[in-house]
Amino acid sequence: MRATVYQRKLDIENGRVDPSHGAGGRAMAQLISGLFHEAFGNEWLARGNDQAAFDVGAGRMVMTTDGYVVSPLFFPGGNIGSLAVHGTINDVAMGGARPLYLSATFIIEEGFRFSDLKTIADSMGEAARAAGVYIITGDTKVVERGKADGLFISTTGVGVLADGLDLSAEKARVGDRVLVSGSLGDHGAAIMSRRQNLAFETEIVSDSAALHDLVALMVAAGGSSIRVMRDPTRGGLAAMLNEIAHQSGLGFRLQEEAIPVKPAVAAACELLGLDPLHVANEGKLVAIVAPDMADAVLAAMRAHPLGCDAADIGEAVADSHQFVQLSTSFGGGRIVDWLLGEQLPRIC
Amino acid sequence: MKYADEFRDKTIAHGLVRAIGAEADSQRAYRFMEFCGGHTHAISRYGLEDILPANVRMIHGPGCPVCVLPASRIDMAIRLAERPEITLCVYGDLMRIPGSQGKALLSAKAFGADIRMVYSTLDAIRIAEQAPNREVVFFAIGFETTTPPTAVMIRLAEKKWLKKFSVFCNHVLTPSAMHSILENPDIRDIGRVEIDGFLGPAHVSTIIGTEPYEVLAEQFGKPIVIAGFEPLDMMQAILMLVRQVKEGRHEVENQYSRAVTRKGNRRAQEEVSDIFELRDQFEWRGLGLVPHSGLKLKQAYAQFDAEKRFAMHEVRVADNPACECGAILRGVKRPVDCKLFGTVCTPEIPIGSCMVSSEGACAAHWTYGRFRDYQLRRA
Numbered sequence: 001m002r003a004t005v006y007q008r009k010l011d012i013e014n015g016r017v018d019p020s021h022g023a024g025g026r027a028m029a030q031l032i033s034g035l036f037h038e039a040f041g042n043e044w045l046a047r048g049n050d051q052a053a054f055d056v057g058a059g060r061m062v063m064t065t066d067g068y069v070v071s072p073l074f075f076p077g078g079n080i081g082s083l084a085v086h087g088t089i090n091d092v093a094m095g096g097a098r099p100l101y102l103s104a105t106f107i108i109e110e111g112f113r114f115s116d117l118k119t120i121a122d123s124m125g126e127a128a129r130a131a132g133v134y135i136i137t138g139d140t141k142v143v144e145r146g147k148a149d150g151l152f153i154s155t156t157g158v159g160v161l162a163d164g165l166d167l168s169a170e171k172a173r174v175g176d177r178v179l180v181s182g183s184l185g186d187h188g189a190a191i192m193s194r195r196q197n198l199a200f201e202t203e204i205v206s207d208s209a210a211l212h213d214l215v216a217l218m219v220a221a222g223g224s225s226i227r228v229m230r231d232p233t234r235g236g237l238a239a240m241l242n243e244i245a246h247q248s249g250l251g252f253r254l255q256e257e258a259i260p261v262k263p264a265v266a267a268a269c270e271l272l273g274l275d276p277l278h279v280a281n282e283g284k285l286v287a288i289v290a291p292d293m294a295d296a297v298l299a300a301m302r303a304h305p306l307g308c309d310a311a312d313i314g315e316a317v318a319d320s321h322q323f324v325q326l327s328t329s330f331g332g333g334r335i336v337d338w339l340l341g342e343q344l345p346r347i348c
Numbered sequence: 349m350k351y352a353d354e355f356r357d358k359t360i361a362h363g364l365v366r367a368i369g370a371e372a373d374s375q376r377a378y379r380f381m382e383f384c385g386g387h388t389h390a391i392s393r394y395g396l397e398d399i400l401p402a403n404v405r406m407i408h409g410p411g412c413p414v415c416v417l418p419a420s421r422i423d424m425a426i427r428l429a430e431r432p433e434i435t436l437c438v439y440g441d442l443m444r445i446p447g448s449q450g451k452a453l454l455s456a457k458a459f460g461a462d463i464r465m466v467y468s469t470l471d472a473i474r475i476a477e478q479a480p481n482r483e484v485v486f487f488a489i490g491f492e493t494t495t496p497p498t499a500v501m502i503r504l505a506e507k508k509w510l511k512k513f514s515v516f517c518n519h520v521l522t523p524s525a526m527h528s529i530l531e532n533p534d535i536r537d538i539g540r541v542e543i544d545g546f547l548g549p550a551h552v553s554t555i556i557g558t559e560p561y562e563v564l565a566e567q568f569g570k571p572i573v574i575a576g577f578e579p580l581d582m583m584q585a586i587l588m589l590v591r592q593v594k595e596g597r598h599e600v601e602n603q604y605s606r607a608v609t610r611k612g613n614r615r616a617q618e619e620v621s622d623i624f625e626l627r628d629q630f631e632w633r634g635l636g637l638v639p640h641s642g643l644k645l646k647q648a649y650a651q652f653d654a655e656k657r658f659a660m661h662e663v664r665v666a667d668n669p670a671c672e673c674g675a676i677l678r679g680v681k682r683p684v685d686c687k688l689f690g691t692v693c694t695p696e697i698p699i700g701s702c703m704v705s706s707e708g709a710c711a712a713h714w715t716y717g718r719f720r721d722y723q724l725r726r727a
Contacts, residue, residue: 267349323719330579331358332395334716340695340706 010034015114022142039121044136052136064091065156071346077206081120085127088157093212097159104138109148131210169247171227176316177294182309183260188279209283221300225293251319355578364583382547385412385707392716407679408709415701415708416632422447429461437472438487448665469501476513489518493551496616514654524641545589548574557612576604633701634673673700683710
């Protein structure tokens with residue numbers, strides 16, 4: 001027997017979130033079942049417990065968590081919802097693991113439109129279904145007007161890692177190749193093009209995507225010869241490689257001409273005085289791969305639609321200073337340093 | 349990227365390098381100062397130092413307005429922003445510049461000051477329109493390139509009857525700073541530093557033209573070539589400088605002829621001279637007090653002058669005594685010669701002016717070129 005019968009349906013079209021939707025009463029229950037369950041629909045949520053129990057297969061478990069505060073909430077190529085699913089799936093996948101389940105926490109500002117919330121929840125559901133991942137537990141909080149900028153989402157992801165696979169930065173060795181799965185800077189440039197005080201016209205679309213299928217192909221092709229994988233989000237390729245240099249005690253030498261950057265992204269960066277190597281990505285990965293298997297892994301990447309523009313952009317070198325160096329397309333050399341300060345707040 | 353890649357062509361660049369090598373006297377060294385931070389940044393960004401002949405050295409000049417702004421002016425801005433009635437609008441690259449107590453606008457903001465990052469003067473006008481009861485102040489900074497937009501903004505504020513809008517003016521003048529560098533005893537009297545010529549400003553010259561540099565070239569006997577900010581522009585300008593030295597000339601030449609004329613942008617100049625007038629002197633970080641090198645609002649626009657409106661006063665503070673920025677800006681020393689460089693002074697926590705913005709000599713070297721210091725030591 002169904003325990004609750006709601007007297008009036010949620011007015012998705014015109015309604016707005018008010019404090020009662022986070023207060024633990026009937027309104028909250030109605031929001032959760034009418035909007036989130038509808039969007040995410042799966043057996044765990046349907047049971048309505050405070051937690052979800054699930055089976056895990058063989059292997060080690062992987063867990064990650066991430067908060068999403070992107071502004072604006074809707075951008076070319078996605079919204080905060082799809083981003084919150086893709087971003088957390090990718091963090092699980094970068095360990096070489098298969099992502100299985102997600103949790104989601106919504107911190108909603110009073111007055112937020114139901115219609116926007118539904119669009120966002122629907123794209124989360126869609127992104128999760130497309131990735132074969134389930135959002136199995138969650139939480140909803142409402143804060144007063146002015147205490148949150150519309151909506152913040154936090155997702156936690158769980159996955160399993162095949163036995164024998166242990167990707168980590170300290171495994172990088174001199175001579176390893178640096179592979180990147182596609183063009184850099186798309187997400188950051190797309191967000192910037194929609195910022196209120198920056199807005200410029202461009203066809204740039206965020207690259208936000210779940211990378212675990214691409215990772216599975218790479219792992220099948222390269223196994224443990226893949227030393228480490230990361231997705232270059234905030235701080236871009238530069239921050240990511242400096243991080244690995246620091247953790248592995250090695251340096252990197254890159255070829256500027258080999259690094260894929262779309263002309264529209266390069267132009268936007270030129271206009272804003274940014275280096276595309278510092279700009280965020282949400283659907284790209286970088287893999288450090290043993291030299292003898294680099295071509296095989298690169299071929300596997302190119303066989304997947306999300307890796308069709310994959311490129312070998314450089315190598316790990318012995319360098320006690322752990323510099324990431326770049327041979328410029330102009331024929332000179334320079335350092336690719338960490339991003340200084342903050343390029344753009346709330347990029348993801 | 350159209351209109352940019354053409355000026356970054358590797359093959360042409362190497363042709364220019366060969367031409368510079370062929371024209372230059374291999375028995376002597378050439379030391380050219382690029383005045384602008386834009387040039388400094390491009391030199392580092394494209395690794396030009398690696399491809400220029402070894403006897404051609406670039407000295408990074410003081411042409412980064414953020415870098416040369418003295419700590420006392422940042423202190424003034426912070427004191428202003430801490431007043432509850434004030435909203436201070438600033439360009440993003442000013443946020444991290446430390447004042448005399450090491451405090452920057454960014455930390456003042458964290459402590460509750462109403463400081464807004466803007467991307468243009470129009471953003472500040474918009475903020476003033478949206479908050480008519482707030483005292484909105486725009487932190488104006490820059491060389492001759494950014495002064496006309498500030499002038500236009502003041503006109504607009506006047507037209508829109510913005511009674512609570514004002515400008516904290518920190519605009520400075522390029523030729524005065526070049527004059528100050530050439531007047532310095534290190535260069536003029538002791539001859540400790542030989543500057544063989546200047547790579548003149550690109551964007552500044554679109555406004556002021558090439559004429560204002562003529563007196564400098566004449567008085568100090570130094571060639572000046574106005575150069576664009578693209579790497580090929582700079583290579584070509586260096587070739588032109590080498591030729592002038594070879595032929596014993598000291599003229600103002602214009603490599604950036606696609607944007608710069610001798611007389612400059614008259615309309616912009618008129619806008620500026622309608623609203624601004626010269627200060628007797630203005631302090632530059634690294635150069636000290638430079639006569640007639642800064643602008644202030646004319647009396648007729650006093651209501652828009654934040655310094656008058658809020659009775660702001662400047663308390664001069666000494667730069668860190670160990671900081672070598674002054675010597676680096678004059679080409680007497682290199683960043684690595686300063687014991688603060690890369691130790692306590694880094695782009696994250698800058699002590700001296702040259703480390704403050706990515707266009708500063710030390711920050712550019714730290715961010716893009718410091719690997720060369722270790723190569724040198726190994727060699």
